[in-house]
Amino acid sequence: MQEEEPRGWRPAVAALPAAAAALVYAWARWCFGGAAPPSPAVAVAGGAVLVLGASAAYALSVRGAGGLFGALFLALGLLSTVAATERTAARAETATCVVREVHAETEASFGEGGAEKTVYRLALDCPGGRPGELKDAPSPLSRGAEVRIAYDPRGRLSAVPAGAARPWKPALSALLLLALAAVLAAHRRRPQP
Template sequence: MGAGNGRGFRPTAVLPGVAAAALYGWAHWYFAGPGSPPAAVAVAVGAVLCGAACAVYFVRVHGGGALFGALFLAVGLLLTVTTADRAAGRAESAVCVVREVHSQVQGSYGEGAPPAKTVHRVDLDCPGGYPDELKGDGPPPARGEEIEVAYDARRRVSPEPAGTTSPWKPAVWAVLLLGAAGLIAARSPEPAT
């Protein structure tokens, strides 16, 4: 029994942590492992892991929090994959020259929606021909400017400007959302018998 609340251990309360660990391990192996699977297999297995965890959570958690808990779990798992991507080794780097910058404004619709943002695709001239472009919504470099780019020679993760791939922000958000999902599961009412 739990301490004073009449509830015993709830296995569903640890499901978010277990699912995140399994998904992070899978994603890390794909992004940084030596013999990782093809991208289609990696995405399919990741989607099945995420979908199965959310389905089990939704079925096992009762009460009004089940939907929100499953949503927190899904977003937390996606952030877990983002963390694995950001933590993956981009062991190579090259100093590249910006050949061209293409900008596109992505609109946002509906009341309360986030503001529109500008996304940039930067065409690069790098030694050896790779990487050949960067994508992002940060301030773009000027045409003709030299920038250092970190990349994975096996091309499993996208190239990024050197020094910009910290995994801490998505990791913190993942922990908060997965913790909220676990808390909702731990406090859910007992199923009717």
């Protein structure tokens, strides 16, 4: 005989991805832009507890293959939420900097096609000395070129080219992954005793 679910249990579990995303978003927002944010170690540890705790709660509530895949989708969706939050966090200062050095590194891709990707890191000379570098520059710039940079004067966020921090890809990934986790939770079947 199949065990009865408590009334309202399925909608509550299906709402877990949205609730977890709201908590992770609030935590990340505070860590990236709060007036008195925690230290980086506490920020990472707190984020890890939230992501792993929500994933474990989901897996225990849903169970079976749906619980495993749903927990995986939930964890990836929460990490995408953090990435989208980081991209929308305020980088309050801008500066026009001169490229001092260009470092190029070729990374192999193990995905489809196996194409190599070149990543550029620029050492910068900026007014006031900050920021000192631009990681993952979108394209190579020659030595001596000027580039406009947006940065966080507290140093909590990495510098980006001015106007380049677009959160659309991680935000859409987060929505898709969290929706998949919610659908799996809403349509799960209770295991037979």
